[in-house]
Amino acid sequence: MKTTIIPFESKYAKDFAYLNIEWLEKYFTVEPHDADLLEQCEETIINEGGYIFFAKADTEIAGTFSLIKMKDGIYELGKMAVSPKFQGQKIGQQLLQFCIEFSKGQNWEKLILYSNRILENAIYIYSKYGFKEIPMEENPPYQRSNIKMELVLQNRKSSINIDSV
Incomplete structure (x- = not known):
């Protein structure tokens, strides 16, 4: 089986929603913020400067994730899900x-x-790839979240603005 990562196309919007709803309902519930992102992913993610990708196993959509723009240069890795049929194959x-x-x-x-500590395997994998736990804000976007992690991609050296000197 050959797995390829492909970018979002409108024809895959239902796969994006289905994979995530399937996962959320297994462990948690679909929250209003989830529903907005999943049911209107083009408007709420793509058109707002974000990205959605899919893992395609031969001809079948096996998994997905999104990058939701928070502000310039900072994105939320969210809505990552792998179909139960393809779990255990390192697609995540x-x-x-x-x-x-x-x-x-x-x-x-x-x-x-944002994640939840009951997802021990996911937390382990995020840590393995360099994500570190950081303090959670008072009102996180998801009620189920009890851990927030970040991966610093580049250390931006603070530059002195000449106008302010």
Whole structure:
């Protein structure tokens, strides 16, 4: 089986929603913020400067993730899901590796993600790829979140603005 990572196309919007809803309903519930992102992914993610990618196993969509723009150079890695049919085949790790390489190629500063500690395997993999736990804000975007992690992609040296000297 050959797995390739492909960018978003409108014809895959239903796959994006289905994979994530399937995953969310297994462990949690679909929150209003999830529903907005999943049901209107082109408007809420793509058209707002974000990205969605898919893992395609031969001809089938096996997994997905999104990069949701928070502000210039800082994106939330979100909505990552792999179909139960394809779990255990390292597709999630392939998606994560692609995500990091893509983000570095964009010269972004960092990636943020929100997760839950019951997802021990996911937290382990994020840590393995360099994500570090950081303090959670008072009102995170997802009620289920009890851990926030970041991956610093480049250390931006603070530059002195000549006008302010």
